[in-house]
Amino acid sequence: xxxxxxxxxxxxxxxxxxxxxxxxxxxxxxxxxxxxxxxxxxxxxxxxxxxxxxxxxxxxxxxxxxxxxxxxxxxxxxxxxxxxxxxxxxxxxxxxxxxxxxxxxxxxxxxx
Amino acid sequence: xxxxxxxxxxxxxxxxxxxxxxxxxxxxxxxxxxxxxxxxxxxxxxxxxxxxxxxxxxxxxxxxxxxxxxxxxxxxxxxxxxxxxxxxxxxxxxxxxxxxxxxxxxxxxxxxxx
Numbered sequence: 001x002x003x004x005x006x007x008x009x010x011x012x013x014x015x016x017x018x019x020x021x022x023x024x025x026x027x028x029x030x031x032x033x034x035x036x037x038x039x040x041x042x043x044x045x046x047x048x049x050x051x052x053x054x055x056x057x058x059x060x061x062x063x064x065x066x067x068x069x070x071x072x073x074x075x076x077x078x079x080x081x082x083x084x085x086x087x088x089x090x091x092x093x094x095x096x097x098x099x100x101x102x103x104x105x106x107x108x109x110x111x112x
Numbered sequence: 113x114x115x116x117x118x119x120x121x122x123x124x125x126x127x128x129x130x131x132x133x134x135x136x137x138x139x140x141x142x143x144x145x146x147x148x149x150x151x152x153x154x155x156x157x158x159x160x161x162x163x164x165x166x167x168x169x170x171x172x173x174x175x176x177x178x179x180x181x182x183x184x185x186x187x188x189x190x191x192x193x194x195x196x197x198x199x200x201x202x203x204x205x206x207x208x209x210x211x212x213x214x215x216x217x218x219x220x221x222x223x224x225x226x
Contacts, residue, residue: 030210031210033214035216040121040218041218042116042118042202042216042217042218042219043156043202043204043216043219044216045213045214045215045216048213048214050210050211056211056213058213058214059213059215090156092156096210097144097206097207097209097210097211097212097213097214098144098163098206098208098210100146100158100161101146101148101156101158101214102155103155103156103157104155105155106155
């Protein structure tokens with residue numbers, strides 16, 4: 001089944017404790033993105049990757065890192081999480097930026 | 113600055129009413145436009161998209177959208193809504209280049225009274 005998977009689905013952590021949210025797709029897509037969804041703000045792109053080893057900042061990259069060592073995986077790293085990073089995070093993939101994006105189920109992160 | 117505005121934050125309609133959700137964008141150059149929907153408890157999924165050609169685009173579940181370049185708009189319409197259309201709707205824009213960001217609007221929550 002074609003899908004985007006994210007882990008973990010729920011995470012409660014404390015300020016400053018490094019964490020990684022994994023994202024994997026099995027559709028051989030080139031373009032992958034991370035978004036955060038906050039009430040009243042919609043989805044905001046954090047980082048995106050056009051293909052392996054090529055990433056670029058979205059609209060809200062501060063406090064996040066990404067890597068794209070393999071086509072299928074695009075982990076999101078929070079080196080030192082802060083409470084303002086409490087949010088719902090979505091990973092998405094598509095053939096290119098102009099094609100249909102397929103979204104993961106979301107990761108609800110709470111930073112205390 | 114690149115942006116997408118969805119002015120209707122929450123729309124409440126009765127079944128069989130007609131729907132129009134507004135979307136205006138600011139994005140330099142040639143654009144590609146999308147409407148995504150998030151049903152309660154489900155993943156975001158594509159409703160429809162515009163790349164080029166006919167500015168009236170038809171999508172799934174009876175939805176359509178019209179691209180009006182002069183107004184920088186891509187409004188979503190449905191002639192007769194159903195209770196199952198209750199969801200959050202997001203408009204999005206990206207550029208022609210493969211290195212383009214994707215910008216989403218803040219979303220419109222649609223509630224349908226049975």
